[in-house]
Every structure is written in C-alpha cells, then in structure tokens.
Amino acid sequence: MTASPLANPTATRQMLERFGLATKHRLGQNFLVDDNVIAKILDLARLSPESRVVEVGPGIGTLTLGMLPLAGSVTSIEADRELEPVLADLAHEFPSFSYVMGDALRVSWDDVCHAGERGEKAGVRGEKAAEQGESIVERGDAPAPEPNILVANLPYNVAATIILKYLSERPSLDAAVVMVQAEVADRICANPGSKSYGAYTAKLALYGEVTGRFEVPPTCFMPAPHVNSAVVRIERRQATDEAGWPLSAGELDATAHVIEAAFAQRRKTIRNSMGTSGFDKGALDEAFAATGIVPTARAETLAPSAFICLAAALEA
Numbered sequence: 001m002t003a004s005p006l007a008n009p010t011a012t013r014q015m016l017e018r019f020g021l022a023t024k025h026r027l028g029q030n031f032l033v034d035d036n037v038i039a040k041i042l043d044l045a046r047l048s049p050e051s052r053v054v055e056v057g058p059g060i061g062t063l064t065l066g067m068l069p070l071a072g073s074v075t076s077i078e079a080d081r082e083l084e085p086v087l088a089d090l091a092h093e094f095p096s097f098s099y100v101m102g103d104a105l106r107v108s109w110d111d112v113c114h115a116g117e118r119g120e121k122a123g124v125r126g127e128k129a130a131e132q133g134e135s136i137v138e139r140g141d142a143p144a145p146e147p148n149i150l151v152a153n154l155p156y157n158v159a160a161t162i163i164l165k166y167l168s169e170r171p172s173l174d175a176a177v178v179m180v181q182a183e184v185a186d187r188i189c190a191n192p193g194s195k196s197y198g199a200y201t202a203k204l205a206l207y208g209e210v211t212g213r214f215e216v217p218p219t220c221f222m223p224a225p226h227v228n229s230a231v232v233r234i235e236r237r238q239a240t241d242e243a244g245w246p247l248s249a250g251e252l253d254a255t256a257h258v259i260e261a262a263f264a265q266r267r268k269t270i271r272n273s274m275g276t277s278g279f280d281k282g283a284l285d286e287a288f289a290a291t292g293i294v295p296t297a298r299a300e301t302l303a304p305s306a307f308i309c310l311a312a313a314l315e316a
Contacts, residue, residue, distance in 0.1 A: 003042060004066035007035035009222055015060045019086055029080070031059055032153055032179075034220035037231075038066045044212050044233045045151045045177040047071045052116060054147035054173075056104040056162055057155050059083065061090050067151060068094050075116040075147060077104045079155075104162055109170065113144035146172035153179040156227070160184050160200060167207040167234065168252075176208070176234045179216065185230035189213060192303045199263035203256050205304035206247070208234040239308060247308065255311040262299035262307065270302070271295035279314070287313035 006012055012031050016022065032038065041063065047053065047070035058064045058076035060083065067074050076099045078087060087099040098115040100107055150166055150173055159180040166173060180188070183196075189210050190197035212233035218224040238246040239255070247255065261277035262270050271288070275281045288295045290313045293306060 003035050003038040004062050006060060006062040006065055007033060007038045009033045012060065012062070012222055015086070019060075019083075021060070021082060021086075029059060029155075030221040030223060030225045032062050032220060033222045034216075037216055037220050038063060040214055041151070041177060041179070041231055042066055042070065044214075044231060045070075045149065045175075047149070047151070051149055052145060052147045053149055053151050054112060054116075054166075056150070056152040058087065058099070059153070060086050063151070063153055064090065064097065068097055072096065073098070073116050075099065075112055077102060077107055077112065079103050105158060105165065109146075110144075113146050116147060117144040146170070148172055148174050150176040150178065152177075156181045156184070156225075160187065163188070163234070164200065164204055164207075167204070167236070171236075174236045177212075177231065178234075179229055179231045182215065182228035182230045185213060185232050188232050188234070193301055197300050198266070199259050199299075202259045202263075202299075202302075202304045202307055204234070206239040206252055206255060206308075207236065209237040211235045239304070241312060242309060251308075251311065251315075254315055255308050258311040258314065259299075259304075259307050262302070262310075266299065268298075269296045270299050273299065283314060290316075 006015060012033050045067070047067060049072045051071040053067055053071045053074040055064060055067070055074055055076040058078055064074055064076060073096045076087065076097070078084070078099060078101055081101055084101055091097050091099060100111050100115045147170075154162055159178065163176060163178060163180075167176060186196040187198065187200050188204060190201045210232060214231055216229040216231060218226070218228065239252065240246055241251070258274070261274040261279060263273070264277045265273040268276070270293070271281065271284055274284055285295065287310055291306070291309045293302065293310060
C-alpha cells in the first residue's frame, strides 16, 4: 500500500512542473521521494483521529498526503510563498488540511490553532491572504484546539531550533516526530560523556525523551543532499525535581540558564565556565557541595538531572 502518492521521483517532478516550481537550496528544499521512508515516519508518529498535527515545511505535500488519512487534522506552516498555490489546492481537496504562510519560528501560534480549526475555509482563502502578507486564519469566539503532535521533514538550517522552541513553548504537543540532519539527531539522542552531548541535548531533555530513531540516506531525496538524515521521535516528558514533582516554568528557565552557563566554555571545568558566565563562585561552591557535583568536572559529563539539582541548589 502506498503511503504517499508523491513519494517517488516521477510524481514529484510532475507536481513541480505542474506548478512551475524548482527546488531552492537556500530554503533547504530536498523532496522526499521514498515511500518506504514515509511509511516508517507514519509508523513512528502513531497518528489517530485524535491527532492534531502541526507540520513545518510541507513542501509540495509529500508527507502531508501520508498523514491526512490517519490524523484528525493537519496544519502546515510554509515559508516559501511560491508553494502557496500547491497548499491551496491541497486544502480544497482535504477539509481536514489547513496552512499558514510564514516563518515557523515567528508565526503566531494562535494563527496556527485557528487555521487548524477552520481548515477548509483557511485553504479557500489562502491565495488572498498570502497576497496581503497575512496569516490564513478565521477566528471564532471559543479558543481553538491546539496541535498535539509535531510531524515534519524540517528545514535543516533551523531544525534544532524549531524542535526545542516548540517543545519548550507549546505544552499541548505530546510528541514530535521529525526528520533532521543526522548530526542534529546525534545531538538529540546523545548520552552524557559522548562527543555529541552538549547544552542543546541537556535542555531538550527537560521537555522530552527520545523513543525512536531511524536513518535516511541521501538517495531518498530529490535532489540528494550532501548530508545524511535521520528521523527521531521525542515524547513529552516533563522534567521533575528530586522529589518527583514536575518543574515549574521558572525552574525550567533557571535550569536552562545553568546549562547554558555550564557549557559556555566547554573545555573549562564547570566551576570556571559558570563563574565566567556570571555566577558567584562562592555560591557555586556551596551548590556543588550540596549536590555532590565535583567542581572540576566538565559539563559534558553531567546528566540533565544533575543540572536540575544544581539549579535548585543555586536558587535555595
């Protein structure tokens, strides 16, 4: 059974020709043309009629078409306005599909939610809104339901930023299933003490846990990128304190600040790196003593839970 009718070179070329499009390397556009990969993404996403998907960078809709029969709704965010006619055409065909034109790092989440709520109308009004430089939404009086899963073949130049931003700022998201550059996947999945483990890994662990991964070679794309790719599933897991209580927003922010300071100068000891970043060394020494963290340790040797304890000790 075909996962997506566009997931092959012939169909992709025909779609691009139909709309007079060409790939744009500046936007990280490499179209997925392997149906087996689409099927594996869908397996990892575990979509159901209760799934309200937000997709970043739908392109010509290859992955989108695979998700629509499975999910309750799909709302895509696309930065390339030349792709708007493709998405408008898709919205006419599928009432459960909607889209917002704009930068995924800047677009209003309220617009995304309302676009999902008003899927069919949003698609019909797409071209007019795009011409006016507006988001494609129609608001009702009641709060719009929020997406509960991010599923996307992300633009590689902003993938890491999007994943952390969405999981940290959008608590409605229960999971993210994302295709990223293999190097980014290594950072997402890294364990303490490994070369790929860093501030990004530790901060992401405050919001989610990796529960799946598979590799995607360059031959699965058109044109083939110069890097390897991987798909990762991250499930929502709220970080907790030593007593098992979920961290508050303030505690999460404080921990993220500690992580950034600890990794600010990776080759230095954690005490020196954090001291250089503005933390009082006297307070640091007390916190290290209270948590059992060795001051001469380097940040990459510490698990995310250690940073949580350190942040709490510094706030005490």
